[in-house]
Structures are given as structure tokens and as C-alpha cells.
Amino acid sequence: MRKIKITGYGVYLPDNIYEVDGQRRYRANKNDTQLSMATAACRKALENGKIDIENIDCIVSTSAVGIQPIPCTAALIHEQIAIGTDIPALDINTTCTSFITALDIMSYLVDSGKYNNVLIVASEIASHGLNKKQKETFDLFADGAAAIVISKSDSNDQGVIASMQRTWSEGVHATEIRGGLTGFDPTFFSEETRDEYLFDMNGMSLLRLCSKKLPLMFDDFFKENNLSMDDVDLLIPHQASRALPLIMKKLNVPKGKYVDMVKDYGNMVSVSVPHLLCKLLEDKTINKGDKILLCGTAAGLTSNILLMQI
Amino acid sequence: MRKIKITGYGVYLPDNIYEVDGQRRYRANKNDTQLSMATAACRKALENGKIDIENIDCIVSTSAVGIQPIPCTAALIHEQIAIGTDIPALDINTTCTSFITALDIMSYLVDSGKYNNVLIVASEIASHGLNKKQKETFDLFADGAAAIVISKSDSNDQGVIASMQRTWSEGVHATEIRGGLTGFDPTFFSEETRDEYLFDMNGMSLLRLCSKKLPLMFDDFFKENNLSMDDVDLLIPHQASRALPLIMKKLNVPKGKYVDMVKDYGNMVSVSVPHLLCKLLEDKTINKGDKILLCGTAAGLTSNILLMQI
Numbered sequence: 001m002r003k004i005k006i007t008g009y010g011v012y013l014p015d016n017i018y019e020v021d022g023q024r025r026y027r028a029n030k031n032d033t034q035l036s037m038a039t040a041a042c043r044k045a046l047e048n049g050k051i052d053i054e055n056i057d058c059i060v061s062t063s064a065v066g067i068q069p070i071p072c073t074a075a076l077i078h079e080q081i082a083i084g085t086d087i088p089a090l091d092i093n094t095t096c097t098s099f100i101t102a103l104d105i106m107s108y109l110v111d112s113g114k115y116n117n118v119l120i121v122a123s124e125i126a127s128h129g130l131n132k133k134q135k136e137t138f139d140l141f142a143d144g145a146a147a148i149v150i151s152k153s154d155s156n157d158q159g160v161i162a163s164m165q166r167t168w169s170e171g172v173h174a175t176e177i178r179g180g181l182t183g184f185d186p187t188f189f190s191e192e193t194r195d196e197y198l199f200d201m202n203g204m205s206l207l208r209l210c211s212k213k214l215p216l217m218f219d220d221f222f223k224e225n226n227l228s229m230d231d232v233d234l235l236i237p238h239q240a241s242r243a244l245p246l247i248m249k250k251l252n253v254p255k256g257k258y259v260d261m262v263k264d265y266g267n268m269v270s271v272s273v274p275h276l277l278c279k280l281l282e283d284k285t286i287n288k289g290d291k292i293l294l295c296g297t298a299a300g301l302t303s304n305i306l307l308m309q310i
Numbered sequence: 311m312r313k314i315k316i317t318g319y320g321v322y323l324p325d326n327i328y329e330v331d332g333q334r335r336y337r338a339n340k341n342d343t344q345l346s347m348a349t350a351a352c353r354k355a356l357e358n359g360k361i362d363i364e365n366i367d368c369i370v371s372t373s374a375v376g377i378q379p380i381p382c383t384a385a386l387i388h389e390q391i392a393i394g395t396d397i398p399a400l401d402i403n404t405t406c407t408s409f410i411t412a413l414d415i416m417s418y419l420v421d422s423g424k425y426n427n428v429l430i431v432a433s434e435i436a437s438h439g440l441n442k443k444q445k446e447t448f449d450l451f452a453d454g455a456a457a458i459v460i461s462k463s464d465s466n467d468q469g470v471i472a473s474m475q476r477t478w479s480e481g482v483h484a485t486e487i488r489g490g491l492t493g494f495d496p497t498f499f500s501e502e503t504r505d506e507y508l509f510d511m512n513g514m515s516l517l518r519l520c521s522k523k524l525p526l527m528f529d530d531f532f533k534e535n536n537l538s539m540d541d542v543d544l545l546i547p548h549q550a551s552r553a554l555p556l557i558m559k560k561l562n563v564p565k566g567k568y569v570d571m572v573k574d575y576g577n578m579v580s581v582s583v584p585h586l587l588c589k590l591l592e593d594k595t596i597n598k599g600d601k602i603l604l605c606g607t608a609a610g611l612t613s614n615i616l617l618m619q620i
Contacts, residue, residue: 034492059477065379068494069439069487070509071609072374072403076493078610079479086527088475089610090411093382093401101400108418125492129379165398167369169389177379179496182344182435183386184378186489186496186507197496199380217396299381300388300399 002111003159006310008049008149009278012040012123018142025142025266027127034067037145038123039080045119045147046081053082056149057115059089060106062098062122064270064299065129066091069181077121094165095175096238096298098122098270100306103150103294107160110152121147124269129177131198140241141199142266146274157289162225163306166217171209171301174202207243210297211250218251221305229253231291232307236280238296239265239272272296286310312421313469316620318359318459319588322350322433328452335452335576337437344377347455348433349390355429355457356391363392366459367425369399370416372408372432374580374609375439376401379491387431404475405485406548406608408432408580410616413460413604417470420462431457434579439487441508450551451509452576456584467599472535473616476527481519481611484512517553520607521560528561531615539563541601542617546590548606549575549582582606596620 014032018025028037038061046053059082061074068076074089082089092102099122106118123145130138153159178184179197189197222228235258237244244260259276268275273294280286288310295305324342328335338347348371356363369392371384378386384399392399402412409432416428433455440448463469488494489507499507532538545568547554554570569586578585583604590596598620605615 066491069375069490071405075482075610078477079482083479086476089477091403095381108422112418166396167388167399169393172385172389180379180490181376182438186499189496189499300385
């Protein structure tokens with residue numbers, strides 16, 4: 001057990017709502033930027049936890065897509081909430097599951113005593129990169145930001161119990177934005193190349209790969225850690241798509257044991273998991289002592305599982 | 311002491327050399343991409359360490375600028391060297407010091423037993439993003455890649471002794487590539503906006519901020535860890551610029567105690583530190599038992615210090 005606890009949390013959702021087929025997607029307004037949303041979520045998390053920024057020991061940004069190629073996104077957030085301090089800022093990225101990866105990694109640093117309080121923030125403005133020609137993805141994604149503060153816990157029953165990450169690059173081209181950095185740089189932009197700079201997902205190919213790989217990974221996760229699904233109170237999966245119930249069925253997760261709010265919030269990229277985590281803490285669906293399993297798949301194809309007693 | 315050791319290392323330098331004012335800069339050929347260089351360095355590190363990819367537990371990419379907005383760079387590298395495996399892949403980013411940050415963070419995970427062997431790779435193709443109008447930076451940067459494998463050590467005299475990172479966002483706009491992601495997206499590219507997509511550095515402003523912040527940080531680092539400069543055999547600083555001796559003087563590091571090869575290699579962004587580390591291991595300038603201090607400043611402005619007994 002890596003002894004950590006959640007001591008603050010905050011969410012920012014834009015108030016512009018796109019409705020389609022009875023589904024709701026929060027989408028950035030003109031005034032919302034990836035940075036403004038990240039900043040708002042961080043401020044709420046600090047306020048919620050009654051924590052001064054001076055007491056934060058590290059700021060970690062987990063957005064899948066950054067704000068600028070240089071510097072890292074956490075440094076830009078630092079300017080908004082921590083200018084004048086020495087707080088280290090860094091980015092951790094596994095696309096949609098970046099938040100789980102960062103929580104996992106930072107739990108080692110908090111448990112070891114390196115840092116006492118770490119602010120982890122995800123912010124995504126997916127709507128800017130969507131391709132209207134791909135209706136499935138255009139209608140699926142949403143914008144927003146969520147932040148939590150994790151802190152050292154003294155309790156033996158609070159923290160990260162086990163975690164696992166796997167990457168299967170057979171699926172690396174099934175979810176991409178190819179253009180914008182060194183692989184296909186911005187200077188090649190034209191109306192003809194526009195699609196290279198937009199989000200491109202092959203949902204069917206991903207679903208096939210997930211169906212093949214995920215059941216084995218979940219089995220291994222439980223076996224290697226001497227655990228079973230009975231040790232989990234609630235699964236909080238990345239809200240990847242409307243196929244979520246299908247995947248949960250493949251994993252033998254009964255209805256009611258996992259959170260599916262794709263209808264209400266869509267896929268918020270790296271924000272989905274921390275957003276739901278904050279929401280469920282706020283409405284007391286999850287409470288101290290509960291064992292929650294954060295999981296999800298991400299471009300890569302990467303999959304993360306993290307079991308935490310909150 | 312976080313007990314880790316370096317069990318493999320490899321470098322890739324392009325064979326195209328740009329010479330200016332008696333300085334040499336390796337610059338990518340037409341056939342070199344950020345991905346091909348990363349792949350070459352990884353293969354050399356695995357070969358050097360006689361390690362099969364199947365024995366690597368995690369692949370970490372530390373490039374300042376990625377290859378694609380989605381997925382993360384490590385997943386693209388995974389496709390080249392680890393396809394068909396389950397090895398987790400992730401990116402860690404603090405721009406120029408990303409390699410030090412990743413080494414620091416992953417040392418906790420290796421020391422704890424989470425991973426036995428971690429491949430850390432930095433690859434940069436800075437030359438693509440340089441602005442000819444900024445002669446100082448155009449002549450300074452170079453391309454290449456370097457990779458190392460870190461593994462669990464059994465020795466009590468081998469590993470990371472201490473580390474520190476600080477970010478001072480007063481300097482966040484002194485080193486930037488603003489365009490290409492969500493802040494200023496590729497669709498705004500035109501001849502008029504071209505400069506937004508190119509590297510922009512204010513060397514003088516950085517030098518002033520570093521001169522003010524670094525001496526205090528080094529003092530704190532040594533004091534907090536009950537160490538002094540006498541505990542260091544060799545400093546391997548990021549090769550930020552030709553002002554390196556000036557900074558070293560401010561830090562009271564005597565000539566001969568730090569590596570300055572800016573003349574020979576320039577600033578290779580996140581590759582500078584691992585490249586020198588590999589080079590000094592290869593030519594036996596540093597040897598088992600030596601205490602080396604990796605340090606550097608990065609866009610952010612971020613500064614890292616890491617003392618390691620190899």
C-alpha cells in the first residue's frame with residue numbers, strides 16, 4: 001500500500017452544451033482555453049482542500065495534448081497559480097489515461113516522503129481538434145478540466161493498493177493526431193492537409209484490440225496482487241465511448257459496479273477519470289474506506305488499472 | 311539512496327555536421343527523424359547492456375518536443391522496438407531537463423521494486439524548429455538521441471543519493487515554441503505567423519534569472535542533504551549555452567569539475583545530459599563508484615539537480 005489520500009479536488013466544465021442523440025457534451029466557450037480551464041480546476045481543488053499553493057510540493061499536468069510544444073503544460077499552469085514559488089512542475093503523458101499514470105507514479109514519491117502534497121491536473125479542449133467528417137468522434141468528445149491534491153496518509157487503510165500499465169503498440173495508429181509537432185510539422189498545414197491535424201480514431205479496430213487484451217490484463221492484475229473483483233467497491237473507467245457496457249461485460253463487471261456517464265459527459269480525454277472521481281467524492285457516492293478501481297484505455301494503445309482505498 | 315544502476319547506454323548522432331565559429335553541431339539528415347534517432351539510441355542501449363527488450367519493464371520517453379500530439383512519443387517508440395509486448399510506455403516532460411526528471415522519478419519505481427529495468431530515451435530534432443532570424447539560437451542547437459537502461463542495484467553504494475527540482479515561472483515565456491498545439495493551433499499557420507511555430511529564446515533574460523535563482527538552489531540542495539561540492543566527483547550539466555562557464559563560476563564549481571562540450575555538441579535539448587552521460591561512461595571518464603551530479607535548466611524555467619553514485 002502506497003499511503004496517500006485525496007485532500008482536495010475540483011472540476012471546471014464549460015457552460016456551453018452540445019446535445020446530440022440525447023447525449024450531452026460540454027464544449028469550450030470562446031473564453032475557455034485549455035489553460036484557463038486547468039487554472040480554474042486547480043484553484044477549486046486548492047480551495048476545496050483548504051490548501052495554500054505554498055504547501056504544494058509538485059504540480060503535475062496530465063493533459064493528453066499540451067498547450068505549447070515548449071514549455072511543458074505544467075509550467076504554464078505554474079505561471080497562473082504558483083508564480084513566485086519554487087514548486088517543481090512537470091508533465092506525465094499516456095494520453096487518455098495520463099491522470100491514472102500520474103497518480104500511480106506520484107504515489108511512490110508521496111509514499112517515500114519526497115513530496116507531501118502533489119497537485120495533479122488534467123485539462124482538455126478536444127473540441128478544437130475534432131474532425132466533422134468523423135461523426136462518431138465528433139459527437140463523442142467533450143472539454144473540461146479536473147484537479148486533485150494527493151497527500152501523504154498516516155493510515156494503513158488508505159492509498160494505492162496495486163496498479164498496472166500495459167502498452168500494445170499494435171494499436172498505435174488507431175488513435176492519432178498526426179500533425180503539429182516534429183512528425184508532421186505545422187508548416188505543412190494547408191486545406192489539403194487539414195485532416196492530419198485533426199483527431200483520427202478507428203473505433204472498431206480499438207474495440208477488437210481491447211476485447212482481446214483487456215480480459216487477460218484484468219485477470220493478471222487480480223492474480224498478481226491476490227485480489228478479485230470482490231475487493232473492488234466501484235470501477236471508475238475512462239469514458240472511452242458508448243461501447244463501455246460492452247467492454248465491462250467482457251471483463252465480467254456487473255452493471256451497477258461501474259460508472260457509465262458517457263451519455264452525460266462523453267469522452268473528456270485525460271479529464272474523464274479525474275472528473276468522475278471528483279464528482280463521486282462531491283456527491284458522496286464514494287466515501288472514506290471505499291476501494292475504487294480507476295481504469296481505462298488510451299491512445300498507444302495503453303491500458304491502466306489502479307486500485308485505491310480512499 | 312535509491313538503489314539503481316546503469317546497465318546499458320546508447321547514443322545516435324546524425325552524420326551531418328554544421329560548423330560555425332569553430333563550433334560543431336550535429337544536425338539531422340533527410341533520413342533522420344526524431345523517431346528513427348530514438349529507435350537507434352534504444353537499440354544501442356539494449357545491445358550495449360545485452361538486454362532483451364522482453365526484460366524491459368517500462369519505456370519512458372523524455373523528449374522536450376514530441377513527435378505527434380497523440381499518442382505520446384514513447385508509444386511510437388514502442389512500435390519500433392517493442393511491438394507485440396505488454397511493456398508500458400509513457401512520456402515525462404520538463405523540456406531540456408526531462409531526462410533528469412525521468413531518471414529521478416523512475417529511480418523511486420525501480421528502488422521500490424515496481425520495475426526492474428527501465429529504458430529511458432531522449433530524442434530531439436531541434437533543427438526543424440529553429441528560427442534563422444535568431445542567430446544565437448540557430449547556431450546553438452543540435453540534434454540526436456541518447457538512451458539508457460536503469461536497473462535495480464543490490465549495492466548500498468550505487469544509486470540516486472539526492473535530487474531536487476524547482477520551477478520558476480517568472481521565466482516561462484523566455485523559452486518557447488508557442489504554435490502547434492492547443493494554445494496556437496496549426497490551422498493558424500501562414501507565412502505571417504511562421505515565427506510562432508519556431509523556437510524563441512531570450513538568452514539574456516534567462517541568464518539573469520538563472521544567476522539569481524541557481525546559487526540559492528545549489529546551496530539548499532547541498533544543505534538539505536548534508537552534502538557539499540566535495541561529495542561530487544564530476545558535474546554533468548545541461549549544455550544550455552556558451553555561457554556555461556559563467557554559470558558554473560556563479561555556482562563556485564571549479565574548472566575541470568564540470569563537463570563543457572558546448573563547442574563540440576551544442577545544446578541538444580533533453581539529449582545533452584544523457585548524451586554526455588553515455589559518452590563519459592563509454593570513454594571511462596566516469597567509472598563505478600563515482601559520484602556524478604546531473605543538473606541543468608529548462609524552459610519553464612525549471613532547474614534540476616540529481617546526485618548519483620554510478
